[in-house]
Amino acid sequence: MSGGTSPVAGVRTVGFIGLGTMGDPMVTNIASSGAFERVLVHDVDVERAAALAARIGAEAAADITHLSACEVVVLMLPTSAIVRAVLVDDDGAPRIPSPRGTVYVDMSSSDPTETVETGRLLAAAGLHLVDAPVSGARERAIAGTLAIMMGADDEDAAGRAVPVVDTMSARIFRTGGLGTGHAMKALNNFVAAAAYTASTEALTAGARFGLDPAVMVDIFNASTGQSFVTTHVLPDHIVDGRFASGFALPLMTKDVRIAQKVQRATGHDAPVCDAVAGALGDALDALGNVDHTRAYEFWNER
Structure with a gap:
């Protein structure tokens, strides 16, 4: 401008x-x-x-x-x-x-x-x-x-x-x-949180099966599993162990819970949103106000 x-x-x-x-x-x-x-x-x-x-x-x-x-x-x-x-x-x-x-x-x-x-x-x-x-x-x-x-x-x-x-x-x-902007933001962040929850779950399973997490991330990003989470969050904060994305776990959890409210207001079931909200809520209860990437550590240990 x-x-x-x-x-x-x-x-x-x-x-x-x-x-x-x-x-x-x-x-x-x-x-x-x-x-x-x-x-x-x-x-x-x-x-x-x-x-x-x-x-x-x-x-x-x-x-x-x-x-x-x-x-x-x-x-x-x-x-x-x-x-x-x-x-x-x-x-x-x-x-x-x-x-x-x-x-x-x-x-x-x-x-x-x-x-x-x-x-x-x-x-x-x-x-x-x-x-x-x-x-x-x-x-x-x-x-x-x-x-x-x-x-x-x-x-x-x-x-x-x-x-x-x-x-x-x-x-x-x-x-x-x-209100539609805020509804869209909550739904967008639910999609991002779902990708984060799923991809870190996959990293844990892969590592226990003998896969190298860094190689897994490279394959995600050359395959259909690619997302913002796999291109930015996983390599920069999970694999490298920095855990410093700047987005707090309480805020991510809040956004997904707002997405739950939006989905319930439309009158349909949202089992994926409910599952992601539950996983984040468990991590939040255990970890408190930390970077959201720390949830991986909690899920991995659990």
């Missing part, structure tokens, strides 16, 4: 809430794009926000109400419950005194049913919620090449969100109304 402000969308000031593993590089790309006059950042870790703001030429908003100056506010938080708690109080009133027409963009991996409810509360105050979760992990967040799944009920709001999201993305997929 070219420098300067965005006259079509009228977005000059952008806010960003949540400066963790993904949020840090994402807002760095927003600031470095030169497309907006001001970028304001906020995090519960005030020192982290101040340090990041200094590094990328943004402004740290110690108080979340300072984000009322923004036309678009992006959120990258652990759960939809936290997103709701940040945006509305217990009575459903907005916490940030934003003017009518402000667009909030939830790029977290959120529960779509909760997204729809939060959007309803914001809409009552004349505010807009767009869901735009991401896929691509930290390396693509750094490169600004994330895939985005965007859901929105209001096309004008989506139009104002797009110039901001463009600075972080290689491609934006429009998925439908509000």
Whole structure:
């Protein structure tokens, strides 16, 4: 995206809430794009926000109400419950005194049913919620090449969100109304988690039968078993023993459980999703907050 402000969308000031593993590089790309006059950042870790703001030429908003100056506010938080708690109080009133027409963009991996409810509360105050979760992990967040799944009920709001999201993305997929982006993200992560569960199970069986795990991965990647898991996760974090993908086990488990809810809402059985959720849940109970690749160690020992 070219420098300067965005006259079509009228977005000059952008806010960003949540400066963790993904949020840090994402807002760095927003600031470095030169497309907006001001970028304001906020995090519960005030020192982290101040340090990041200094590094990328943004402004740290110690108080979340300072984000009322923004036309678009992006959120990258652990759960939809936290997103709701940040945006509305217990009575459903907005916490940030934003003017009518402000667009909030939830790029977290959120529960779509909760997204729809939060959007309803914001809409009552004349505010807009767009869901735009991401896929691509930290390396693509750094490169600004994330895939985005965007859901929105209001096309004008989506139009104002797009110039901001463009600075972080290689491609934006429009998925439908509000909540559909988050539903798609959960289902995508279920597919990835299923591939991870199946491929690590195969590695364990193969190793016990005398196969070399590194050779197995090479064969997966030259055969029909190939996936993102076999090309990136297995060689970089399982075979080499690094276990540092940057995607936490609680987050993967949460996403698969959201996918379970989405599938149950459609009224059909989802035995594979149930099995993957169960396997991840067992690992989470045993290991706690670790990188999701550590689940392999638990399954292997069990």
